[in-house]
Amino acid sequence: MNTSLKVEGLTVEFAGVDGDVTVVENVSFSIKPGEILGLVGESGCGKSVTSLSIIGLLPDAGRVSSGAIRFEGHDLLKLSGEEMRKLRGNRISMVFQEPLASLNPLFTVGEQIREVIALHKGGSSESVRRKGIDLLEKVGIPMPEKVYGSYPHSLSGGMRQRVMIAIALACRPGLVIADEPTTALDVTIQAQILELMRTLVRESGASILFITHDLGVIAEMADRVAVMYAGQIVEEGDVYSLFERPLHPYTQGLLKSTVRIHDVSDELDSIPGTVPTPKEMPGGRCRFADRCSSASGRCFQEEPSLVVVGDRSVRCLNISQGEETV
Amino acid sequence: MKKFAKLLFRSKTGTLGFLLTILIVVLAIFAPQIAPNDPNKINAVHLLKPPVWEEGGSTRFLLGTDNLGRDLLSRIIHGSRVSLLVGFFSVVVAGVIGSFLGLMAGFFGGIVDSAIMRLSDAFLSIPRVLLALVVLSVMSPGMLTLIFVIGVTNWVVYARLIRSEVLVIRQLDYIKAAYIARCSNSRIIFRHILPNVFSSIIVVSTLSVAQSIILEASMSFLGLGIQPPTVSWGGILADGRNYLASNWWIATFPGIGITISVVGIMFLGNWLRDVLDPKNQGIL
Amino acid sequence: MKEYLCRRILQIIPVLFIISFAVFVLIYVAGDPVAMMLPSDATDADRAVLRTALGLDRPFLEQYGIFLSNMMKGNLGRSFRYREDALGIVFERLPATLELASFSMLLAVVIGIPFGIWSAKARNSFMDIFITGVSVLGRAMPSFWLGIMLILFLAVKNPLFPVSGRGGLEHLILPGFTLAFGIAAQITPLVRSSMLEILQQDYIRTARSKGLAERVVIYKHAFRNALVPVVAIMAVQIPGLIGGALITETVFSWPGLGQLVIQAIYGLDMAIVQAAVLVIALVTIFFSLLADVLYCLIDPRIQQR
Numbered sequence: 001m002n003t004s005l006k007v008e009g010l011t012v013e014f015a016g017v018d019g020d021v022t023v024v025e026n027v028s029f030s031i032k033p034g035e036i037l038g039l040v041g042e043s044g045c046g047k048s049v050t051s052l053s054i055i056g057l058l059p060d061a062g063r064v065s066s067g068a069i070r071f072e073g074h075d076l077l078k079l080s081g082e083e084m085r086k087l088r089g090n091r092i093s094m095v096f097q098e099p100l101a102s103l104n105p106l107f108t109v110g111e112q113i114r115e116v117i118a119l120h121k122g123g124s125s126e127s128v129r130r131k132g133i134d135l136l137e138k139v140g141i142p143m144p145e146k147v148y149g150s151y152p153h154s155l156s157g158g159m160r161q162r163v164m165i166a167i168a169l170a171c172r173p174g175l176v177i178a179d180e181p182t183t184a185l186d187v188t189i190q191a192q193i194l195e196l197m198r199t200l201v202r203e204s205g206a207s208i209l210f211i212t213h214d215l216g217v218i219a220e221m222a223d224r225v226a227v228m229y230a231g232q233i234v235e236e237g238d239v240y241s242l243f244e245r246p247l248h249p250y251t252q253g254l255l256k257s258t259v260r261i262h263d264v265s266d267e268l269d270s271i272p273g274t275v276p277t278p279k280e281m282p283g284g285r286c287r288f289a290d291r292c293s294s295a296s297g298r299c300f301q302e303e304p305s306l307v308v309v310g311d312r313s314v315r316c317l318n319i320s321q322g323e324e325t326v
Numbered sequence: 327m328k329k330f331a332k333l334l335f336r337s338k339t340g341t342l343g344f345l346l347t348i349l350i351v352v353l354a355i356f357a358p359q360i361a362p363n364d365p366n367k368i369n370a371v372h373l374l375k376p377p378v379w380e381e382g383g384s385t386r387f388l389l390g391t392d393n394l395g396r397d398l399l400s401r402i403i404h405g406s407r408v409s410l411l412v413g414f415f416s417v418v419v420a421g422v423i424g425s426f427l428g429l430m431a432g433f434f435g436g437i438v439d440s441a442i443m444r445l446s447d448a449f450l451s452i453p454r455v456l457l458a459l460v461v462l463s464v465m466s467p468g469m470l471t472l473i474f475v476i477g478v479t480n481w482v483v484y485a486r487l488i489r490s491e492v493l494v495i496r497q498l499d500y501i502k503a504a505y506i507a508r509c510s511n512s513r514i515i516f517r518h519i520l521p522n523v524f525s526s527i528i529v530v531s532t533l534s535v536a537q538s539i540i541l542e543a544s545m546s547f548l549g550l551g552i553q554p555p556t557v558s559w560g561g562i563l564a565d566g567r568n569y570l571a572s573n574w575w576i577a578t579f580p581g582i583g584i585t586i587s588v589v590g591i592m593f594l595g596n597w598l599r600d601v602l603d604p605k606n607q608g609i610l
Numbered sequence: 611m612k613e614y615l616c617r618r619i620l621q622i623i624p625v626l627f628i629i630s631f632a633v634f635v636l637i638y639v640a641g642d643p644v645a646m647m648l649p650s651d652a653t654d655a656d657r658a659v660l661r662t663a664l665g666l667d668r669p670f671l672e673q674y675g676i677f678l679s680n681m682m683k684g685n686l687g688r689s690f691r692y693r694e695d696a697l698g699i700v701f702e703r704l705p706a707t708l709e710l711a712s713f714s715m716l717l718a719v720v721i722g723i724p725f726g727i728w729s730a731k732a733r734n735s736f737m738d739i740f741i742t743g744v745s746v747l748g749r750a751m752p753s754f755w756l757g758i759m760l761i762l763f764l765a766v767k768n769p770l771f772p773v774s775g776r777g778g779l780e781h782l783i784l785p786g787f788t789l790a791f792g793i794a795a796q797i798t799p800l801v802r803s804s805m806l807e808i809l810q811q812d813y814i815r816t817a818r819s820k821g822l823a824e825r826v827v828i829y830k831h832a833f834r835n836a837l838v839p840v841v842a843i844m845a846v847q848i849p850g851l852i853g854g855a856l857i858t859e860t861v862f863s864w865p866g867l868g869q870l871v872i873q874a875i876y877g878l879d880m881a882i883v884q885a886a887v888l889v890i891a892l893v894t895i896f897f898s899l900l901a902d903v904l905y906c907l908i909d910p911r912i913q914q915r
Contacts, residue, residue: 057818088821096819101812105911106834116820151910167820447621448628450846451898452891453853456871460887463875464639540752544857547754548872560752567758567861571766578762581755588750 003070004207005054005175006030010067012049012058014278021278023049023062025231028306031175031224036201036208038222038239040215040254042275046231047211051177053077054209055094056084072174090120093168095197097180099160103152109136109163110148113170120171135166140196158189162196169200176201177209182217194221215258219243227251230275230287237312247314249292286317294318333601340597346590354406361400362388365557369395374573390575392565398576402583405559408552409587412473413539417531419477424484429519431485432492439489446482454479458541462550472551476538483530491523525602532595536588543584559584614906622895629891634677636887637880638670681888696881700867700889706776707866708893711855713782714789722794723840726801727833733806741798748795753854757788757861774863785862789854793847800843804836811835838909845901852894 012024024046031037039047052058054069054076069076072091076084096102103112113132117123123131129148136144139162152160161181168176178197182190198221201208210221218225219239226236227250235248246252253271273291281287289299296318304317334340353360363386375391376383377398383390389398431442449457457479465471495518545551546560554561559580566577685697725745729738764784765773771784808814809832817831818824856868863869867886874882906912 055819057815085821085823088819090821094816094819096812096816098812102816104813104817104831104835106838106909107831115822119821153911164816167816444621444624445628448625448632451622451625451849451895452629452887453849453856453894455853455856456887456890459856459871459875460633460636460883463878463880463883464636536750543752544754547752548857548860550872550875563755563758570758570762574762574767577755577758581752581759584752584755585747585750589746592746592750 003030004033004035005209006068006070007050007054008068008070010050010053010069011065012046012053013063013065015061015063016279018279020063022065022281023231023278024053027067027228027231027233029226029233029236031207031209033174033207034202034205035223036198036210036221038218038225039209039211039228040213040218040225041228042213044275044277045228047228048179050228051094051179051209051211054175055088055092055177057088057094086120089116089167089173090171091173092175092177093171093173095161095164095168095176095178095181098184099157099164100152102164103160105152108149108151109155113148113163113167116167116170131170132166135170136163138200139163139166139169140192141166157185158193161185161189161193165193165197165200169204169206172204173206175207175209177211179211180213181210183212183214190217197221215243215254227254230281231278232287232315233306233313234288234315235312236306241311247309247312247319248288248316249294250288253291286315334597337597337600339593340600343590343593343595343597346586347594350406350410350587350590353403354410357404357407361397361403362386363397363400365396365401365404366555367396369397371395374569376573377575389579390573392562392576393569393573398562398579401557401562402559402580404557405562405580405583406587408469408546408556408558409539409542409584412469412476412542412552413535415473416476416480416538416542417534419474420480420534421484421527421531423477424481424486425488427481428485428488429492432489432496442485442489446485449479449482454541455544458545459548459550462545467550467553469552469556472542472545476541476545479541480534480538483534484527487523487526487530488519491519495519495522525598529595529599529602532591532598536591536595539584539588539591614912615903618899618902622899625895626892630678630681630888631674633884633887634674637884638673696885697889699882700870700885703865703867703870704889704893706864707852707855707859707868709776710782710785710789710859710864710866711851713786714855715793715851717786717790718793718797721790722797723801725794726798727805727828729798730802730805730809731828738802742802745795745798748791751792753788753792754857754861756791757785757858760784760788761861776865785858785864788861789851789858792854793851796847797840797844800840801836804839805832808832808835834908838905841901841905841908845898845905848898848901849894852890852897856890 007030008028010024010027011022013020013022027046027050029037029039039050041047049058049062052062053064054071056076056079058064064077067077071087074083074087076087079087103109110129110132113135114125114128117128117131118125121128121131133144133148136147141147141159141162147155147159147163152163155163164181176197181197182193185193194217197208208221210218212218222239224237225239225242226233227242227248228234229250235242235246235251242251243255246255250271253269256269257271271291276287276290284303285301286292286295286299286304289295292299299317302317304315306313306315307319309319334344369391372384372387372391372395374393375387375395377390378385378388380390387397387399389402391397392401427442427445431439458475461475461478462471465475542551543558543560543563546558547564548560549564551560552558562580563577566573566575566580569576685695725741729741732738761773761784765771772781775781805828809828814827814832817827822831855866856871858864859866859868860872867890871883871886871890874880874886
């Protein structure tokens, strides 16, 4: 099996006051075992919704209307609630953005780790406790025994996120979904946490779906990148070549608007215009056309599909070589 | 005005509360005109008559009569006067005392503040009922006493409200500027403190009126509140208690009256709180 | 934790002083205790002698001092009516009130919390609206009226329960429920809104992402957190509970402090009123403190302060 996770044609809708809104449309990608796939895009592009769909934690208003998510021989979308629960925390786990808000303030760190181990792996209370303390040590927490008995509010932001990672890795999952795990942290701590995630996950052979809006983090962490815009994937490929030679105009815009140290200029480049809201999503044409500097007339009349170009996939009418994939 | 009505009708409970409150107020104001009989008229012939829908009842006394032949419906209608008067004015008393103490505490700080805070702790740590009972025990009972007593049990919430607003205001730069420009304290009070606290006071007061009505009824029930011949709901209930076995209506209907009034005022208060939330300031 | 307790106890001391002072002023104002203690045919000379003996001719503050020292020794005067030590009589009646109050609080919690959770889970359904409606009624109904209605339907018309008095469990049910209902009516909406808010929190999402069963997510994670504001509010409700108990006792002729105080007020037996007020105030403060401690225990974040 050379794919750990395979998302095929995922489409997610949200029930709204004036009807349903499609937030994620026809998204497909795959992750190999041990690979880190970065999912990049602005707020609202659908990346978090995609991740929640994989782990099955969409809010009540959300609904997967079509697609398949293949993982370890199952189609996750076809599993019952009970079967999905067995996988959560166990084979698929998630690390969230705000570590203080994501840990229950009334329970000790130890209890919150113990929970997930006892649920999926079982064992005597002593062995579960030992496993928990070892985990804390592994994620680089000093005095793990003491921290095991502490409450979340007495830890720093970086420590809390380490705890979250410990919880996510406790049952040695095959897939870890990290949704903006370092966005809420200090920049100096960020680097440490990213390093930690990279080493630990590599070690365990798990794959990571790493979601962020920060290209710098992607450059550091990801093996492959998928760029999302307005609910669709617009470009996907190897991280080095994508950064070196972005094909899609949106990706190009994103990279240009990232400030680099040696690029001292007067103005910040930005992509003109704003992302269309899910409700006003233009149909029958390229969603990025309004903001695209290289848009042609055709872009306003035809919907581009994802096309393979070498080792890249791109959704752009102006990049015409290669076969259609989606 | 129209905006107000539009806002109101959006909320079902708010509308209901508003209508019930208006109903009670109208009943209270026009009691002599609305009540079918004289609430104090003793009818020796019609003692303990049941409500109209029971055997032995009559349309003359829709809800029946009590042990002195007095029309229960008329007594209940008249009882609303007392409840509203005491409810409303006790809140005024509480508001005045509380606001004054809150201003003192906020403005002067230091020992004055500590003393007033300790005083408010003392008031909060004993049951309001007990406090009312005890003060009523040494003063001669009556409506004015009751208004004063119930008001005195409730001042703390106003004091805290005003005090915290004063503390906030004191920090603001433009107040310090006004101070320097020798604006008098009362100017500061009226122009800066009151407008900010106004909506909170309205909401708190509405709910306080509801509580006061219940407290008044309780005191009158115990015989320490409104004294006969003035008609009060609590008083009717107390009378009715002695005739519970065979003449259930005397004790039942006044309680329904109290409950309905309080529900109405509570709904109105809740609606006001939702609407006067600072986030909605633009609407009004 | 210890510092918190110490701080709270220190806060209580001035409060106790204020209350004792108020009680003292009360008696001072209430009229001439001497006239009440002597038979009506006593001469002025007799009264003067008693007045001096009781220290009633001393200055106000000195009298207060005497009062305080007496209070510390447990001497709060003699009951005019019972011809016994007032404090003793109050202590005799105290257990009955405590029994009623604790039972009612327990009942209120047992009724209020499950209904609150139910209405949160069944949000906006018919059951939710029904429960909310009933709690509105519970807060609007005067408790003494509820008591009378319960007596009417469950003791008079259908003699399922005794009408009054204290005895076994069957005597406790009606007054207990009367008192509990009003409090449960406060607890239920609070639990409901607390649960609804908590269920939106990130840590609930984390709990679910661990694969925990929904039952565990709700009863272990959400509920514990929702309880925190509920306990905080309950601490504030304790004076109301005691006050309600006082009134409920009169409705059910429950032989507790409530009945005692009211009869004492009617009979102008100020020694009893004085003693009862002090004891009730102390009891209320004590239980409020207990509730505060409980709150501290539940929420580890508080201990930081």
